[in-house]
Amino acid sequence: MLYAILAVMTAVFFVLGVRRDRRRVANAVWLGLTLVFGFLWLVSRDDLPEWLDSALGYAVAVAVIGAVLVLPIALIINGVMMLRREGRSLGNLLSLLTGLAIIALGAVFVFALTSGRTWVHAVVGSLVLVAAYVAFLFVSLLLYSIIYGKTGRRTGFAAVIVLGAGLVGDRVPPLLAGRLDRATKLYRREVAAGHAPVIVVSGGQGADEDTSEAAAMRGYLIGRGVPDDVIVLEDRATTTEENLKYSRALLDERGHTGRTVAVTNNYHVFRTAVLARRLRMKTEVIGSRTASYFWPSAFLREFVAILAKRPIPHVLVCAVVVGLYLFVVLV
Missing domain, CATH: 3.40.50.620 (HUPs)
Structure with missing residues (x-):
C-alpha cells in the first residue's frame, strides 16, 4: 500500500510540474519515481494473477540480462561505429566508454561477491549505488525527452x-x-x-x-x-x-x-x-x-550536459545515499 501511495503522490507532482512548465528537469525525475514506485507496488502485491506474476518475473530477468550483457555490447559496437563515421572526439567516444564502464562495474561487482572483506563490499556497493542513481536519472530523462518531443504546440508561430x-x-x-x-x-x-x-x-x-x-x-x-x-x-x-x-x-x-x-x-x-x-x-x-547510430552518443552527451548545469544536487544525493550505505555496512 505504501508504494501505491508514493506512486500516486509522485504522479501528482509530475502532472502539476508539466502543467506549470513542460521544460523542467524535475518533471523527468517525478516521472521516473512514479514508474519505480508503480512497479514496486505491482510486484509487492500478493493477489496478482499467476500469468501476470510470471510475466513480471520474465520481464525483470530480461531487463537485467539486457542491462548487464546486451546493453554494454551494443554501446561498444555503437561507439566503434561512431569513431569510424564521425571521427575521434570525446563526444563520439561516450557510448564506447559507457559500455566499457558497465562491463567493468559488473566485473568488480562479481569480485566483491567472492570477497569476504568488508571494505571491498563497502567500496563496490558505493559504486553500484552511484551507478544506479545515474542510470535512474538517464532513463528518466530519456523517457521524458521522448514525451516532450512528441507533445506540445506544432503551429501558430511568428x-x-x-x-x-x-x-x-x-x-x-x-x-x-x-x-x-x-x-x-x-x-x-x-x-x-x-x-x-x-x-x-x-x-x-x-x-x-x-x-x-x-x-x-x-x-x-x-x-x-x-x-x-x-x-x-x-x-x-x-x-x-x-x-x-x-x-x-x-x-x-x-x-x-x-x-x-x-x-x-x-x-x-x-x-x-x-x-x-x-x-x-x-x-x-x-x-x-x-540517424539511429548517432542517437546513443548524442543523448549521452546531452545527459552529461544537463547534469553539469546543476551538479551540486546530484552530488549531495549520492553523498547521502553512499553515507547511509557505509554506515549500515561498516557500523
Whole structure:
C-alpha cells in the first residue's frame, strides 16, 4: 500500500510540474519515481494473477540480462561505429566508454561477491549505488525527452529559430540539413495558414569552417524555395545557449512578440527547452530526425550536459545515499 501511495503522490507532482512548465528537469525525475514506485507496488502485491506474476518475473530477468550483457555490447559496437563515421572526439567516444564502464562495474561487482572483506563490499556497493542513481536519472530523462518531443504546440508561430551545427567546409551536412528541412516544413505550414513567420538561422563560424553556419543555412533555405526576405542571420553563436540568446535579441530588435519555436535534432530537444526556460524564453522546441547510430552518443552527451548545469544536487544525493550505505555496512 505504501508504494501505491508514493506512486500516486509522485504522479501528482509530475502532472502539476508539466502543467506549470513542460521544460523542467524535475518533471523527468517525478516521472521516473512514479514508474519505480508503480512497479514496486505491482510486484509487492500478493493477489496478482499467476500469468501476470510470471510475466513480471520474465520481464525483470530480461531487463537485467539486457542491462548487464546486451546493453554494454551494443554501446561498444555503437561507439566503434561512431569513431569510424564521425571521427575521434570525446563526444563520439561516450557510448564506447559507457559500455566499457558497465562491463567493468559488473566485473568488480562479481569480485566483491567472492570477497569476504568488508571494505571491498563497502567500496563496490558505493559504486553500484552511484551507478544506479545515474542510470535512474538517464532513463528518466530519456523517457521524458521522448514525451516532450512528441507533445506540445506544432503551429501558430511568428518566428522559427534554427540552431546551427557543424559544417563540412561550407557545405551543410545531413545533421544540419534535417533541422533546416524541418524548419522549411514549419514555414510552409504557417504560410498555408495565412501567417508569415521569420526564420532565424543561428550559428557562427568555426575554425575548420569556410563560412558561418548561418550563411550556409541561409543558402540552403533559399535553395529550398524559402524567400530571402524572411531569413534573419545570427552569425555569432557558438553554443546552444548563445543560439537562443542572440536569436532572441535579433527578434526583439525587430519587434517580434509572437510565439517562437526553435528547431534542432530530436536528441537535443529537451536540453534546448531547459536552456530556453533558464533564459526565460517562451519558446517551444521541435526536433528533426537523427540517424539511429548517432542517437546513443548524442543523448549521452546531452545527459552529461544537463547534469553539469546543476551538479551540486546530484552530488549531495549520492553523498547521502553512499553515507547511509557505509554506515549500515561498516557500523
